Amino acid sequence: MPKQYTPEAKARAVDYIMERLDRYKSVYAACNDMAPKLNVGKETLRRWVVQAQVDSGERTGPTSEELAEIKALEAKVRDLEEANDILKASAIFFARELDPRRH
Template identity: 70%
Template sequence: SEYPSVYTACKALAPKLGVGAESLRRWVVQAQIDAGEKTGPSSEELEEIKRLRAEVRDLKESNEILKQASIFFARELDPRRR
């Protein structure tokens, strides 16, 4: 209530806390989202998205390895190459 906006409060308090104003503002906004005061993905949802993206990346890498292996073995087993 001392400050007209969250940004102004963060700009004033960030140097006292030893962090950047934008970092503090983003933390405040995320805390508001987690508390249900604002809409957006919660910290838990963001963590799940991060985990799922890593899983997708790993699966794509595994699929590429399997694809290359199948191409290799198909060539090795091709009777026309003998």
């Protein structure tokens, strides 16, 4: 099971990397070097930093708010598709019950 980090811990780690980013060639290099010191996975830390850069406008991509909205919309689509499948199945069931050829 993945580790759960508090929002405060994420923010501190991202701030720590962002302050020192100019000392490294890339975000990957910074995260690769600093992750063990922060007791966070390298890729986890890199994703946090990249998302913080997107949220601040330094990089292109979907912001955290947009990602949350996409996730909510995908869940809504799943629910609607499930409801649609149930309605289709019930329509088929009742159509068979009303079929005069069955009696």
